[in-house]
Amino acid sequence: MTRQMTGAKIVVQALKDQGVEVVFGYPGGAVLPIYDEIFQQNAIRHILVRHEQAAIHAAEGYARSTGKPGVALVTSGPGATNAVTGLTDALLDSIPIIVFSGQVPTFMIGNDAFQEADTVGITRPCTKHNWLVRETDALSSTIHEAFHVATSGRPGPVLIDVPKDVQFANGTYEAPTKTRTSHYQPQVKGDMDEITKLVDALERAKRPIFYTGGGVINSGSAACQLLRELVDATGAPITSTLMGLGAYPANGKGWLGMLGMHGLYEANMAMHDCDLMINIGARFDDRITGTIDHFSPNSTKVHIDIDPSSINKVIRADIPIVGDVGHVLEDVLKVWKARGRKTNTEAMAKWWKKIEEWKTRDCLSYKQTGKIIKPQYALERLEALTKDHDRYITTEVGQHQMWAAQFLGFNDPHRWMTSGGLGTMGYGFPASIGVQLAHPESLVINVAGEASWLMNMQEMGTAIQFDLPVKQFILNNERLGMVRQWQELLHGERYSHSWSESLPDFVKLAEAFGAKGIRCDDPEKLDDAIIEMLEYDGPVIFDCLVEKHENCFPMIPSGAAHNEMLMGNDSTGDAIGAKGAVLV
Amino acid sequence: MxxxxxxxxxxxxxxxxxxxxxxxxxxxxxxxxxxxxxxxxxxxxxxxxxxxxxxxxxxxxxxxxxxxxxxxxxxxxxxxxxxxxxxxxxxxxxxxxxxxxxxxxxGASVERELALFKVAGEGDKRVEALRLADIFRANVVDSTLESFVFEITGTPEKIDAFADLMRPLGLEEVARTGVAALSRGV
CATH class of the missing domain: 3.30.70.260 (ACT domain)
Known part of the structure; x- marks a missing residue:
């Protein structure tokens, strides 16, 4: 079906036809025609953020918590450049978002016009794909293609740059079609020979481990179900990256906890000592592997990934399987069942015994003594008081993020939104806004550090305007905790610029925006304060004053291997050698 | 395709x-x-x-x-x-x-590159440049009393070799297209 309409109307119509309900954005000169169309309809809700970076993070939060693509709308020039951090964040974490940017009219492009930037040039390396649409007739097909590209294969951010004259001009609108015309069709079915090899290895493995990542969650809830079935049926242990938390439940019997730099001792030891590693939708990130030379030296490595470029990029896979996690796991289960559901039960029992020994190290132990709240204690209490809620957690980046990953349990996918690959301070607050919009009745908590939180604190305005009861749980140590920790370990305790000077009074800040502020500095009053936060119907800034010099353990120091973790009570004097010091 | x-x-x-x-x-x-x-x-x-x-x-x-x-x-x-x-x-x-x-x-493939060489010189050097161009099956596509422009096609190695020979004979400028390549057979 084709119709004639203006480019601006085409944008709104295409969004409707793609099933978009919410757009996060900020108006400006080059997108006024689109805003005019948004004004004249009610099907799509526009959420006015206070900074374009926040629009992208909110769209990411929306996307991660729903499995649907997030949509943002920004103006030309500074609007587009402010979106760059969010786009890069979504690219590194494979989050499907579609960003529309206004552009100066086509006849002015290249003239250094007011608020002109080479947006497709700037965003080329930080999007999965982008388009500059020069003709109104090409607009609708480009938008439909953009949704296809963002959501298929390995998901990612895309950007459509729409010059203002293209928005004003009349053109033909074409509705999305079921039959795909795009040549971009990533492979979803895995190679059956390789899948059979995997099943064969699984049947014989003495010390298998599943190592899963965000790819499982991106593949969808069916993939998560299949993963649970496979792990539970084989009885093998499972660990996950930061991005993959919730794909397998934290209360599941195979669960070892997160792995990696600040992962659990038992998870990292099991990765090091395993004889079969099954990587499902993870990418051997440097936060996971530690030093590559000593990474899991004696294991056969299986790598299931929809992106062929992930395979053999860092770690050589013995059994590479290119395909969608859901499709591949379905086939794996089918083959494994058809061959009689075999596992090496005897060896596996021994393996679990070893793992139980590692667990007795109790690697997350800390002591809550005295009158100062330990950050771990704060999160343990938050977990205890909220785990039975319909709960979504976002985080900022730093120590609090790692503690949240260690101390909060996720039994379902889409419940945990954090900036993994890019490590974007300022991600969590706007992301919590996106999550709350998608789940208005649910409890949404942003676990934050005071420094990260200040990076996008302007979004208090958005939370108040749209009545979003997001809870900002700030672990306030008046420090850039992770930076401080590294300076302690690596730079002779010279704490260069890693403390938060001139902090605002967070309670008054909340009140200034019309929200509720709660401060707590007493471990004995913490529970009551958290309950007060939960019971308040509206946004809350919770200023939790915590121990200032707490370090985040366990930790694989830079340049070390999985079995060389630092524990909380270890001496840390020369933990990082000269080779490790150059790593981040 | x-x-x-x-x-x-x-x-x-x-x-x-x-x-x-x-x-x-x-x-x-x-x-x-x-x-x-x-x-x-x-x-x-x-x-x-x-x-x-x-x-x-x-x-x-x-x-x-x-x-x-x-x-x-x-x-x-x-x-x-x-x-x-x-x-x-x-x-x-x-x-x-x-x-x-x-x-x-x-499998096997063929690689070709095209290059233009401007060579300026007089007397014996000019004659020698022309003679070598003939050996390399280079064509003269421009000529003045002081200079030639040669057009040569071949593998990058052949063009490198031709450049080495032209250098002492008054090589002024080179323009190369870069490699075009196709697999052999069907």
């Missing part, structure tokens, strides 16, 4: 086609990349190489299928086998890229 004499999909599952030995030896590979002829596609390919620190020794691009709006980018690159595999996989995930072919490993 078949009109372009490109075997389709022979490198589709690059992860499976790895040679077993991951050596540290740097290899030279010629890649043929078939892309949509759209704005910015060359920038995407070049940006990939610069952004990820890969080498480009030579790069040529031109539309090869006007109706299908397809361009062919021929890239000569160097790297260890692992890097070469990674380059191919990264190229493969650029949305407007249709096919990536590693002509160096996918």
């Amino acid at each position: 078949s009109a372009l004499k490109i075997k389709k999909g022979s490198n589709k599952h690059s992860a499976y086609n790895l040679r077993p030995n991951f050596s540290d030896v740097t290899e030279r590979h010629t890649l043929a990349v078939l892309v949509d002829n759209e704005a910015g596609v060359l920038a995407r390919v070049i940006g990939l190489f610069s952004g990820r620190g890969y080498n480009i020794e030579s790069l040529t691009v031109a539309e090869v299928d006007h109706l299908g709006k397809l361009s062919r980018i021929t890239i000569v690159t160097t790297g260890t086998p692992q890097v070469i595999e990674q380059i191919k996989a990264q190229l493969g995930r650029i949305v407007p890229v249709h096919d990536v072919h590693d002509l160096t490993v996918e």
Whole structure:
């Protein structure tokens, strides 16, 4: 079906036809025609953020918590450049978002016009794909293609740059079609020979481990179900990256906890000592592997990934399987069942015994003594008081993020939104806004550090305007905790610029925006304060004053291997050698 | 596609086609990349190489299928086998890229490059330049009393050799197209 309409109307119509309900954005000169169309309809809700970076993070939060693509709308020039951090964040974490940017009219492009930037040039390396649409007739097909590209294969951010004259001009609108015309069709079915090899290895493995990542969650809830079935049926242990938390439940019997730099001792030891590693939708990130030379030296490595470029990029896979996690796991289960559901039960029992020994190290132990709240204690209490809620957690980046990953349990996918690959301070607050919009009745908590939180604190305005009861749980140590920790370990305790000077009074800040502020500095009053936060119907800034010099353990120091973790009570004097010091 | 004499999909599952030995030896590979002829596609390919620190020794691009709006980018690159595999996989995930072919490993191929050489000189040197050009089957495409412009086609090695010979004879300027390559047979 084709119709004639203006480019601006085409944008709104295409969004409707793609099933978009919410757009996060900020108006400006080059997108006024689109805003005019948004004004004249009610099907799509526009959420006015206070900074374009926040629009992208909110769209990411929306996307991660729903499995649907997030949509943002920004103006030309500074609007587009402010979106760059969010786009890069979504690219590194494979989050499907579609960003529309206004552009100066086509006849002015290249003239250094007011608020002109080479947006497709700037965003080329930080999007999965982008388009500059020069003709109104090409607009609708480009938008439909953009949704296809963002959501298929390995998901990612895309950007459509729409010059203002293209928005004003009349053109033909074409509705999305079921039959795909795009040549971009990533492979979803895995190679059956390789899948059979995997099943064969699984049947014989003495010390298998599943190592899963965000790819499982991106593949969808069916993939998560299949993963649970496979792990539970084989009885093998499972660990996950930061991005993959919730794909397998934290209360599941195979669960070892997160792995990696600040992962659990038992998870990292099991990765090091395993004889079969099954990587499902993870990418051997440097936060996971530690030093590559000593990474899991004696294991056969299986790598299931929809992106062929992930395979053999860092770690050589013995059994590479290119395909969608859901499709591949379905086939794996089918083959494994058809061959009689075999596992090496005897060896596996021994393996679990070893793992139980590692667990007795109790690697997350800390002591809550005295009158100062330990950050771990704060999160343990938050977990205890909220785990039975319909709960979504976002985080900022730093120590609090790692503690949240260690101390909060996720039994379902889409419940945990954090900036993994890019490590974007300022991600969590706007992301919590996106999550709350998608789940208005649910409890949404942003676990934050005071420094990260200040990076996008302007979004208090958005939370108040749209009545979003997001809870900002700030672990306030008046420090850039992770930076401080590294300076302690690596730079002779010279704490260069890693403390938060001139902090605002967070309670008054909340009140200034019309929200509720709660401060707590007493471990004995913490529970009551958290309950007060939960019971308040509206946004809350919770200023939790915590121990200032707490370090985040366990930790694989830079340049070390999985079995060389630092524990909380270890001496840390020369933990990082000269080779490790150059790593981040 | 078949009109372009490109075997389709022979490198589709690059992860499976790895040679077993991951050596540290740097290899030279010629890649043929078939892309949509759209704005910015060359920038995407070049940006990939610069952004990820890969080498480009030579790069040529031109539309090869006007109706299908397809361009062919021929890239000569160097790297260890692992890097070469990674380059191919990264190229493969650029949305407007249709096919990536590693002509160096996918059977025999022919490579040609065209170059123009401006050589200025008088007397014996001028005669010698003309004589060598004849041996190399270079054509004279411009001539003045003081100079020639030679046009030469061949492998990059042949053109390098010709350049070496022309240098003492008054080589003024060189323009090279970069490598164009096709696989042999069908």
